[in-house]
Amino acid sequence: MCGLVGYIGERDVTPILLDGLKRLEYRGYDSAGIATLVNSHVEIVKRAGKVNDLENLVALNPKPATIGLGHTRWATHGEPSDKNAHPHIDHTGTITLAHNGIIENYAAIRQRLQRDGVEFTTDTDTESLLQLISAFYDITGNLEDAVRFALSEIDGTYGIIVMSSKEPEKLIAARMGSPLALGINDGEYIVASDASAIVGHTRQVIFLEDGNIATLTREGYEIKTIYDEKIEHKVTEITFDIEQIEKGGYDHFMLKEIHEQPQTVLDSMRGRILKNHGTAKLGGLRDVMNALNSAQRILITACGTSWHAGLVGEYMLEQYARIPVEVEYASEFRYRSPIIRHDDVVIAISQSGETADTLAALREAKLQGASVIGICNVVGSTIARETHAGVYTHAGPEIGVASTKAFTSQLAVLSLLTLMLGRNRGFISLEQGVEIAKEFEAIPGKIQQILDENISEIKTIADSITESTNVLYLGRGYNFPTALEGALKLKEISYIHAEGYPAAEMKHGPIALIDENMPVIFIAPQDKIHEKVISNIEEVRARKGRVIAIVNHDDEQIESLCEHVIKIPPTTDFLTPMLTIIPLQLLSYYVAVNRNCDVDQPRNLAKSVTVE
Numbered sequence: 001m002c003g004l005v006g007y008i009g010e011r012d013v014t015p016i017l018l019d020g021l022k023r024l025e026y027r028g029y030d031s032a033g034i035a036t037l038v039n040s041h042v043e044i045v046k047r048a049g050k051v052n053d054l055e056n057l058v059a060l061n062p063k064p065a066t067i068g069l070g071h072t073r074w075a076t077h078g079e080p081s082d083k084n085a086h087p088h089i090d091h092t093g094t095i096t097l098a099h100n101g102i103i104e105n106y107a108a109i110r111q112r113l114q115r116d117g118v119e120f121t122t123d124t125d126t127e128s129l130l131q132l133i134s135a136f137y138d139i140t141g142n143l144e145d146a147v148r149f150a151l152s153e154i155d156g157t158y159g160i161i162v163m164s165s166k167e168p169e170k171l172i173a174a175r176m177g178s179p180l181a182l183g184i185n186d187g188e189y190i191v192a193s194d195a196s197a198i199v200g201h202t203r204q205v206i207f208l209e210d211g212n213i214a215t216l217t218r219e220g221y222e223i224k225t226i227y228d229e230k231i232e233h234k235v236t237e238i239t240f241d242i243e244q245i246e247k248g249g250y251d252h253f254m255l256k257e258i259h260e261q262p263q264t265v266l267d268s269m270r271g272r273i274l275k276n277h278g279t280a281k282l283g284g285l286r287d288v289m290n291a292l293n294s295a296q297r298i299l300i301t302a303c304g305t306s307w308h309a310g311l312v313g314e315y316m317l318e319q320y321a322r323i324p325v326e327v328e329y330a331s332e333f334r335y336r337s338p339i340i341r342h343d344d345v346v347i348a349i350s351q352s353g354e355t356a357d358t359l360a361a362l363r364e365a366k367l368q369g370a371s372v373i374g375i376c377n378v379v380g381s382t383i384a385r386e387t388h389a390g391v392y393t394h395a396g397p398e399i400g401v402a403s404t405k406a407f408t409s410q411l412a413v414l415s416l417l418t419l420m421l422g423r424n425r426g427f428i429s430l431e432q433g434v435e436i437a438k439e440f441e442a443i444p445g446k447i448q449q450i451l452d453e454n455i456s457e458i459k460t461i462a463d464s465i466t467e468s469t470n471v472l473y474l475g476r477g478y479n480f481p482t483a484l485e486g487a488l489k490l491k492e493i494s495y496i497h498a499e500g501y502p503a504a505e506m507k508h509g510p511i512a513l514i515d516e517n518m519p520v521i522f523i524a525p526q527d528k529i530h531e532k533v534i535s536n537i538e539e540v541r542a543r544k545g546r547v548i549a550i551v552n553h554d555d556e557q558i559e560s561l562c563e564h565v566i567k568i569p570p571t572t573d574f575l576t577p578m579l580t581i582i583p584l585q586l587l588s589y590y591v592a593v594n595r596n597c598d599v600d601q602p603r604n605l606a607k608s609v610t611v612e
């Protein structure tokens, strides 16, 4: 959360910073600002609101410069306001800093410095770090040393970019628990909280590690530890294109990403299905194959949408690979003294690979001796680097704050893992495996079919629930997690209250909510509990609830019971969530559009939650 970008080179820095901030805006968007050095003087322009508002403000008084930094904020300490927007400037007017993360001991530092007469001008935790750097700068006269000394007193997380008007040829960046990538180009450097702000300029990046401090000048860069030891880093090539982080003709990133799913699911599976052997090969897991094959238990930990994918994973791994699985909210996992054994395998699922809770959970699991696997989308992300082994989902950059294509690609990887372990552990026969592998290959085409056939009906349903205040999502078995995910999508972007439940659980409480105003969305493909779901539909009808259902093409029985149906092709039971979630994503999208909501940047949310 929060976007950070900094530049040093020969070009005019302002458009580079603004463009970077627009690409990072999905990470946080309640205020934004830039700081540049103009004739060795710090110029800051910042304000509450979106990057577009900042751009308009900057345009009123453009000032050319070739070094600067920028920030787009998701507020933690201090309300979103002009005053609290980053970058901040120290009390001497010399040092400017933008920060992503949380300074946990900010209050003690603030009190100490205030006692020394330093005046604070914002409500942020960040200002404590800045004024502390300033205090050390007073003593050392060297920005790099001052940053190093200040950071050694900090508890908490940070990605920071700092510059000083007294050292106008230098930009300093440092990280601890908050990602930073350094883009390297001819005579210029771009440092940013993710590669999307860099790829338009260069493909050569270094992903900084926790505890790194990078000093950038036009002549070169140096990366050191906080203890002043020099370190070398591998330069990595960014593999995605700039087109992948643009809207490509769609009104919103979310709609584009929903429509990308035939391709992204294909990409998640590409080269990983061994059709003739009826199994899958996940090369990234090579080093943990023994642990996986002999695991007595798998623990899956994740947050939000990734947690929902984990729940589907639990159902499939238990049914087909016969391994006991537990799925834990990462935020709970770490703090509830979990019992983790050496023969457990822990799977951390994360689109961004930077979610603080998931990272903390995996560190806890590692500490207790488990083998830890990552299922991540962002290549080179912290979770991907800190796990013992892992599988990338290859969904490409996901910019829409509401996760869509990342979810289906996580399901694809979990399905492949299930097939592989089911075969390895002898619970899936060769014939069965070959059938499943064939069905995998059909999934992208079936997703495309759903997108081709259903948009108009989904728009009609969206119109019919746009004014609703509550919506219930019900499903069973593999589609109980889908119900949770469908409800999450609706509430995130349309602000309509929505709940997901196992369909049969409804009668234990939620049924009290049902009346003629309550839309109830059933996810009801023809699986082994189909008849039971029909009974649940009847229970809702008996209370005059409005039934909408996702059904298979030839399911006339349910059709006759519903106000609306969305028809999808059939598939093997454990693959159905990859299909049933598609109409639910579209439905929440069209409802949000009807309600004039900001689909890609819903209120209060941010992509990649890097604070606990």
Ligand code: F6R
Residues within 6 Å of the ligand: 303, 304, 305, 306, 307, 349, 350, 351, 352, 353, 354, 355, 358, 401, 402, 403, 404, 488, 492, 608, 609
């Ligand atoms: C929902 C959503 C969030 C994320 C959650 C975990 O649409 O995007 O619930 O799924 O914050 O994020 P990752 O997967 O990046 O760890």
